[in-house]
Amino acid sequence: MVFELPDGSTRTVRCGAEEHVLDAARRYGLQLPSSCEQGWDLACAVRVLEGRVDQSDARRYYSEDEQARFALICTAKPLSNLRLRTHASDEMREHRREHRLPAPHGRWGRTR
Numbered sequence: 001m002v003f004e005l006p007d008g009s010t011r012t013v014r015c016g017a018e019e020h021v022l023d024a025a026r027r028y029g030l031q032l033p034s035s036c037e038q039g040w041d042l043a044c045a046v047r048v049l050e051g052r053v054d055q056s057d058a059r060r061y062y063s064e065d066e067q068a069r070f071a072l073i074c075t076a077k078p079l080s081n082l083r084l085r086t087h088a089s090d091e092m093r094e095h096r097r098e099h100r101l102p103a104p105h106g107r108w109g110r111t112r
Contacts, residue, residue: 001015001021001024001031001051001078001081001082001083001084001086002083003025003030003046003084003085003086004049004083004084004085004086005087005103006052006086006087011028011030013025013027013028014079015078015082016033017078017079018077019059019075019077020073020074020075020076020077020078020085021023021053021058021071021073021078021082022034022037022044022073022075022076023107025073028051030099032044032073032086032087033086033087033089034073034074034098036074037074037075038058038059038074038075039055039057039058039059039060039061039072039074039075040058040059040060040103040104041104041105042072042074042089042092042093042096042103042105043089044073044074045070045071045072045073045088045089045091045092045093046070046071046072046073046084046085046086046087046088047056047069047070047084047088047091048069048071048076048080048082048083048084049069049072049084049085049086050082050083051078051079051080051081051082051083052078052079052080052082053071053076053078053082054076054077054078054079054081055071055072055075055076055093057076057077059076060076060102060104061065062096062099062101063100064095064096064099064101065092065095067071068092068095069095070088070091070095071084076103086091092100093105
């Protein structure tokens with residue numbers, strides 16, 4: 001899978017089908033935002049530019065998130081080759097607000 005980082009660079013890592021994307025990124029030395037690591041808050045949000053993920057391990061993930069091509073990589077598992085744009089928590093939070101979905105913020109899932 002390929003990560004597009006905020007500085008414009010990309011990093012390619014391998015991720016097993018049963019491995020969470022964030023865990024694979026860490027194995028390759030990538031330091032990406034995360035907080036709850038349960039698919040609850042949106043700290044680890046990414047935009048899925050190519051491919052599909054399984055979000056069944058997430059505690060709070062909605063069909064609207066999938067349709068808008070967001071993923072929570074702490075609980076996402078790859079279903080195909082992926083290209084992900086990292087650091088999308090603010091964007092996903094705004095998407096959730098627009099769709100009147102819970103948009104937790106911070107370590108303890110505060111909703112703003």
